[in-house]
Amino acid sequence: MALLDAVAGAAYVGRGLGTWRRRPGLMLLGAVPALLVALVVLGALVALLANLGDLVAWATPFADAWAEAVRGLLRVGLAVLVVIGFLLLASVTFTALTLLVGDPFYARIWRETEAALGGPVPSSGLSAWRSAADSLVLLAIGLATAVGVLLVGLLPVVGAVVGGVVGLAVSGWLLAGELLARPLEARGLDRVARRAVLRGQRARVLGFGVATQACFLVPLGAVAVMPAAVVGSTMLARDLLGEADVMRPAGTDLPPA
Numbered sequence: 620m621a622l623l624d625a626v627a628g629a630a631y632v633g634r635g636l637g638t639w640r641r642r643p644g645l646m647l648l649g650a651v652p653a654l655l656v657a658l659v660v661l662g663a664l665v666a667l668l669a670n671l672g673d674l675v676a677w678a679t680p681f682a683d684a685w686a687e688a689v690r691g692l693l694r695v696g697l698a699v700l701v702v703i704g705f706l707l708l709a710s711v712t713f714t715a716l717t718l719l720v721g722d723p724f725y726a727r728i729w730r731e732t733e734a735a736l737g738g739p740v741p742s743s744g745l746s747a748w749r750s751a752a753d754s755l756v757l758l759a760i761g762l763a764t765a766v767g768v769l770l771v772g773l774l775p776v777v778g779a780v781v782g783g784v785v786g787l788a789v790s791g792w793l794l795a796g797e798l799l800a801r802p803l804e805a806r807g808l809d810r811v812a813r814r815a816v817l818r819g820q821r822a823r824v825l826g827f828g829v830a831t832q833a834c835f836l837v838p839l840g841a842v843a844v845m846p847a848a849v850v851g852s853t854m855l856a857r858d859l860l861g862e863a864d865v866m867r868p869a870g871t872d873l874p875p876a
Contacts, residue, residue, distance in 0.1 A: 621822040628826025628855065632834065632844065635851030639843070642731075649728050649846025652721025657841050660709045667705055671698050707790045708762060710835055714797045717845055725849050729801055732853040738862065741805040764789045787832060788825065794835075795828030798848050802856035820859050827855055 639646050667674075675694045682690045718725055733740040764786070796817060803813045817824045831851075834844040 624820070624822035625826030625829075628820075628823035628828075629830035631827050631851035631855045632830045632848065633851075634854060635847030635849070636844070638732075638847060638850045645728060645731060646846045648724040649721060649849060650842050652724060653717050653842045653845035654839075656713055656717045656720060657839065660713055664705065664709070667702070671701065675701065703786050704766070706836065707764060707786045710790045710794055710832055713835070713841060714794055714845075717841075718797070718801075725801070725846070728846055728849045729805075729853055732850050733802070736854065736857060741802075741807075764793070787829060791828030791830075791832040792825055793828070794832050795824045795852070798828075798831070798852035799824070799856050799859075801849075802853045803860075806860065816859050823855070824859075827851065 675698045679690075679694060679697065682693055685693070730740055767785075796813070799817065800813065803816065808816065831844060831848045835841040
């Protein structure tokens with residue numbers, strides 16, 4: 620059942636991507652801020668990769684006297700975990716920064732999705748200060764998780780694999796929470812209330828987040844997927860709250876422009 624729920628959650632990404640066919644102009648609006656932030660993140664990744672060898676050697680001076688094979692295995696594994704940790708942190712900050720930079724664009728995508736799905740468009744929301752505080756909490760959790768992944772990666776042999784899997788799952792969960800924040804906040808749910816809703820459908824939320832995160836790992840995938848994820852998260856939020864009964868039939872999520 621959990622696996623089926625996770626697959627169902629991942630399907631919301633596909634439904635969001637279908638909006639590119641129906642409303643390409645609207646989706647392009649959401650691709651612009653995603654592209655700008657992606658270029659900044661890409662530049663930081665290039666700088667990290669260029670200095671990764673020196674960074675790992677600096678962090679493991681105790682291994683200088685080890686056998687070459689063992690030292691190489693340790694440093695390669697640590698290098699992999701550093702990159703995974705960076706991608707994990709980047710995924711959290713990317714979503715938060717992109718939603719912040721492109722807020723007017725994503726607000727429009729969200730409103731038009733809500734309207735097309737039927738029923739009144741919610742507008743209560745939370746205060747700007749409360750929303751900012753929630754974003755800072757999410758960023759702190761993301762940073763702590765990235766450090767945790769790096770520590771797991773120090774485990775012999777299985778560290779890199781376990782750290783990668785854990786990192787993907789945790790980053791997917793955080794990513795889903797950030798994307799679902801707008802439609803849930805618009806219905807007056809604060810961070811505590813949102814967390815309770817997400818935990819009630821943990822497998823479906825995780826499936827959506829991991830699928831989105833996996834798309835983000837594809838070069839420039841975030842540019843195309845970010846606006847689609849906003850559409851998908853709006854649909855998912857309504858389903859989580861039991862509002863599916865006011866939705867239009869599948870295939871009419873957004874009318875053509």
